[in-house]
Amino acid sequence: METALAKSPVSPRVEPLGKREQTKVQNRELILEAARQVFAELGFGATTVRDIIRATPLASGTFYNYFKSKxxxxxxxxxxxxxxxxxxxxxxxxxxxxxxxxxxxxxxxxxxxxxxxxxxxxxxxxxxxxxxxxxxxxxxxxxxxxxxxxxxxxxxxxxxxxxxxxxxxxxxxxxxxxxxxxxxxxxxxxxxxxxxxxxxxxxxxxxxxxxxxxxxxxxxxx
Amino acid sequence: METALAKSPVSPRVEPLGKREQTKVQNRELILEAARQVFAELGFGATTVRDIIRATPLASGTFYNYFKSKxxxxxxxxxxxxxxxxxxxxxxxxxxxxxxxxxxxxxxxxxxxxxxxxxxxxxxxxxxxxxxxxxxxxxxxxxxxxxxxxxxxxxxxxxxxxxxxxxxxxxxxxxxxxxxxxxxxxxxxxxxxxxxxxxxxxxxxxxxxxxxxxxxxxxxxx
DNA sequence: AGCGATTGGTGACACCACGTCAATTTCGAC
DNA sequence: GTCGAAATTGACGTGGTGTCACCAATCGCT
The missing domain is CATH 1.10.357.10 (Tetracycline Repressor, domain 2)
Structure with a gap:
């Protein structure tokens, strides 16, 4: 009992997810936000997956863990x-x-x-x-x-x-x-x-x- | 006067253009027709310039004499x-x-x-x-x-x-x-x-x- | 007709984007 | 702390892009 509480003594319950799930959500939002900017700047047609991922701290391969294409x-x-x-x-x-x-x-x-x-x-x-x-x-x-x-x-x-x-x-x-x-x-x-x-x-x-x-x-x- | 007529004795006036202009019009129509087929089959997004030119007897470089892009x-x-x-x-x-x-x-x-x-x-x-x-x-x-x-x-x-x-x-x-x-x-x-x-x-x-x-x-x- | 000049077709090339994958790092459970 | 699972990384093969030096066909002129 004690351990469960000790594990998160002051942690706000806004993060009930593990670190894993957290970065997953974060990365997805990172990509979406970058995409919004790039689409607005270049237009959908001219935008490449590389453009989107470049506007992000992530590597190119990571993109495909979240989306199949632009x-x-x-x-x-x-x-x-x-x-x-x-x-x-x-x-x-x-x-x-x-x-x-x-x-x-x-x-x-x-x-x-x-x-x-x-x-x-x-x-x-x-x-x-x-x-x-x-x-x-x-x-x-x-x-x-x-x-x-x-x-x-x-x-x-x-x-x-x-x-x-x-x-x-x-x-x-x-x-x-x-x-x-x-x-x-x-x-x-x-x-x-x-x-x-x-x-x-x-x-x-x-x-x-x-x-x-x-x-x-x-x-x-x- | 005579020469002008002699130049095209039997030629129908449907081809008043030189050979040069003729193939130009023809090639343009060739590309457009091929594009119509390919767009209908693959959709605009999936179509590449290469797909269009491949559906044509022309070389890839020729495409760019007529159009800048798909x-x-x-x-x-x-x-x-x-x-x-x-x-x-x-x-x-x-x-x-x-x-x-x-x-x-x-x-x-x-x-x-x-x-x-x-x-x-x-x-x-x-x-x-x-x-x-x-x-x-x-x-x-x-x-x-x-x-x-x-x-x-x-x-x-x-x-x-x-x-x-x-x-x-x-x-x-x-x-x-x-x-x-x-x-x-x-x-x-x-x-x-x-x-x-x-x-x-x-x-x-x-x-x-x-x-x-x-x-x-x-x-x-x- | 014959002959340069010019136009336009050709396809190889350098560049870049694509999607994948083996290696590596990070996280979670015990 | 250690092990296994899961996710990230970036290099790689494939294939499309647009260009350009080369060449063939056409044109204008004599």
Whole structure:
């Protein structure tokens, strides 16, 4: 009995793991953090596994103990984001008692999340190249399927009209991604305005969209 | 005068170019065609310049006389598509006399084009990987900007309500890409149904969408 | 036609990234 | 403290990258 306590007399319980497990978690995070930086700087295409490991105190072989390729690292980064936002979105949707709530809470939650998440946005939007890359990982795709299932459930319960759930899911995804992307390119990020725009579009179509304050609120191409 | 005619007595005027220019055009097309096949088979990420050149009778060095990298080849392929569809879309939009025409002709033209264009679709949607890649080339982005300008013009002329043209452009693009993608994954491709869905969404919102014939018309995940 | 000049194809080469693996270090259990 | 397991290391073979000196084909001119 005494030994067990003596072994960790003052140790905070935040480290209940052995040294082994600790460095394992640490190394993984080291690689992910380095990858975020390098992806943001060079872009996904130009980045090599060597670039990532060089931004780390680890040896090249160690990389392959944690990931199979740079694709898998990228996937892990995106999956982290997806895992963070999926439960929030789902929670909002199950609470929704009407089409209005379903749509507006979905867009509001999504836009606010994206606006807060500068790090991952910069990881994905590499400014170097003019070309834009979008990679949908399994976890992200699972989020899409979840949305479709919720729409189908809402239709069965009579909350939604009996529309094509697959196309509606695709439309919500498309608008959420594209509009959030434009939102992030603006000087002043306004997730509320973006969410209101998308919500109005889905609930009433173009004619119910809010009127823009300035004629060319597009704020240029930059 | 006589010499000029004598130089090509029977030659069809389809080859007014010298031999030099001819093989140049031919080699470029050879590379592009090989690239389309290889991209479709291996996916963009796994494809190497060597894979492309190997699917060709040319030597490796020759590739670099035509393109700097596989990215540039991919860009050329996408730009061909963009150059083919942009004038058609623009023509439809300038003809439009109302919001209804603007939106419906845009989606109809786009969906029909995508449905007809199996080759380029398979080039981009490599079934091998679960992850999906979307690369927007400068030409494609120019098409987006063109759409936004047309929206702004329509607003100035009073055809459109004074909405946020940038967000509206992004929404149209997002829905067009995502819905067309789902359309192409279905057993029976129906560009008309896809266009009607997208049009109804933009003109009147969810509640005016056509009712789906089957409850789960999503046709699974495949 | 014949003949230099020029353009463009060729493939070997130096460089580097990839993924592996045997040797070595580090940790955990007894 | 000692032994076995687990993880790290970096050198290595393989193969892709982009370049360049060389050479063949075409062009312009007489």
């Amino acid at each position: 694709e898998e690292v990228y996937q892990a980064i995106r999956d982290d984001v997806a895992l963070a936002i999926r439960p929030r979105l789902r929670e909002e949707r199950v609470k929704a008692k009407s089409v209005e709530e379903f749509i507006s809470s979905t867009f509001r939650t999504f836009m606010e999340f994206v606006a807060d998440d500068q790090v991952n946005f910069r990881t994905i939007r590499h400014t170097a190249d003019t070309t834009r890359v979008r990679l949908d990982t399994p976890e992200v795709i699972a989020g899409f399927e979840e949305l479709r299932e919720d729409i189908e459930k809402a239709i069965k319960e009579g909350v939604f009209p009996p529309v094509d759930a697959d196309f509606l899911m695709a439309s919500i995804v498309g608008v959420a991604f594209e509009v959030s992307d434009r939102m992030m390119l603006r000087e002043k990020r306004d997730p509320s305005a973006a969410a209101i725009f998308a919500t109005a579009l889905f609930l009433g179509g173009i004619r119910t969209l809010p009127h823009a304050s300035h004629p060319s609120s597009g704020a240029g191409t930059a | 990215e540039e080849v991919y860009q050329a392929i996408r730009d061909d598509v963009a150059l083919a569809i942009r004038p058609r879309l623009r023509e439809e939009r300038v003809k439009a006399k109302s919001v209804e025409e603007f939106i419906s002709s845009t989606f109809r033209t786009f969906m029909e084009f995508v449905a007809d264009d199996q080759v380029n679709f398979r080039t981009i949607r490599h079934t091998a990987d679960t992850t999906r890649v979307r690369l927007d080339t400068p030409e494609v982005i120019a098409g987006f900007e063109e759409l936004r300008e047309d929206i702004e013009k329509a607003i100035k002329e009073g055809v459109f309500p004074p909405v946020d043209a940038d967000f509206l452009m992004a929404s149209i693009v997002g829905v067009a890409f995502e819905v067309s993608d789902r359309m192409m994954l279905r057993e029976k491709r129906d560009p008309s149904a896809a266009a009607i869905f997208a049009t109804a969404l933009f003109l009147g919102g969810i509640r005016t969408l056509p009712h789906a014939s089957h409850p789960s018309s999503g046709a699974g995940t495949a």
